[in-house]
Amino acid sequence: MGIVFIVFVLFLLVAYFFLSRTASPVPYFPSNQRDMERIVDYLELRNHHTIIDMGAGDGAVIFAAADWAQQKKLTLHLIAAEINPILLAVLYLRHLLHPYRAHISIMYADMFHYPFSKVVYTKTVTAFYYISPWLLKKAYSHIKHELPHAHIVSYFYPLPNKKPTKHTEGVHQLFAYFS
Numbered sequence: 431m432g433i434v435f436i437v438f439v440l441f442l443l444v445a446y447f448f449l450s451r452t453a454s455p456v457p458y459f460p461s462n463q464r465d466m467e468r469i470v471d472y473l474e475l476r477n478h479h480t481i482i483d484m485g486a487g488d489g490a491v492i493f494a495a496a497d498w499a500q501q502k503k504l505t506l507h508l509i510a511a512e513i514n515p516i517l518l519a520v521l522y523l524r525h526l527l528h529p530y531r532a533h534i535s536i537m538y539a540d541m542f543h544y545p546f547s548k549v550v551y552t553k554t555v556t557a558f559y560y561i562s563p564w565l566l567k568k569a570y571s572h573i574k575h576e577l578p579h580a581h582i583v584s585y586f587y588p589l590p591n592k593k594p595t596k597h598t599e600g601v602h603q604l605f606a607y608f609s
């Protein structure tokens with residue numbers, strides 16, 4: 431009986447973190463693996479550059495970038511910002527096991543409020559978004575306030591009223607806005 435109750439409470443907690451609009455205003459969907467090569471290409475990984483995945487989920491993008499950086503012997507700073515504690519646990523675990531972990535920061539951060547300027551030390555930075563289209567404007571205002579020179583890469587949805595620097599079709603669309 432005790433175990434059933436604990437499992438039920440755990441189930442409610444997981445459901446809350448994944449389904450509640452308060453706990454996670456953007457639902458969790460990982461970027462499609464078949465688009466990952468294009469995403470990594472759009473991030474334009476190079477030495478002394480920072481990439482922030484705004485709502486990193488299970489780390490699909492940040493660890494694909496880490497694999498690439500390690501393979502190419504690049505020195506990058508990769509930041510996974512996430513608000514869901516269960517996904518944060520997954521991120522910390524993957525971080526612990528990844529050979530490039532010294533260059534990866536996992537952060538409990540609300541992408542709409544976190545002071546990102548305090549954690550970015552490189553001259554250039556790219557913010558990656560895969561979030562609901564109606565939240566992109568708010569996310570864009572915050573990142574431009576924090577990091578005015580940030581490049582933006584947006585998966586699936588374009589930024590409202592902004593002309594992309596480049597754009598491709600894949601399983602889903604990908605848009606880059608370089609400053």
Ligand SMILES: C[S@@+](CC[C@H](N)C(=O)[O-])C[C@H]1O[C@@H](n2cnc3c(N)ncnc32)[C@H](O)[C@@H]1O
Pocket residue numbers: 453454455456457458459460461483484485486487488489490491511512513514517539540541542559560561
């Ligand atoms: C569509 S998923 C994208 C996951 C990952 N970026 C990828 O491309 O595979 C959106 C993620 O944003 C997270 N999220 C939602 N609201 C957030 C917030 N305010 N701050 C940080 N992360 C948030 C969700 O928990 C979810 O993992």
